[in-house]
Amino acid sequence: MLPNSTTPQLVDFADLFDTSFMRRYTRYRSFEKFLVGGRFDIKSQKDFEDLPEELMDAHVKKTTKFSSWQEMIDCATDKYILHKQAALR
Secondary structure: OOOOOOOOOOOOHHHHOOHHHHHHHEOOOOHHHHHHHOOOOOOOHHHHHHOOHHHHHHHHHHHEOOOOHHHHHHHHHHHHHHHHHHHHO
């Protein structure tokens, strides 16, 4: 239930940043490896939320086709929604 929904949906990062997205737009095959590559010590949701956005932006800029973390999230979200819409047809 996503395409016409007005209620925000929680989507797991493993689904949002799937293997095909990561291989196409980054130097990594998974979001987990992307985090490891940035030397981010993420063991919980709180660790991730506490990560300074400037550090994530710098890692994104250096290792992906995006200029910021927000741009990467926006692209992944758009692709995820388009994929879900196509699956409903």
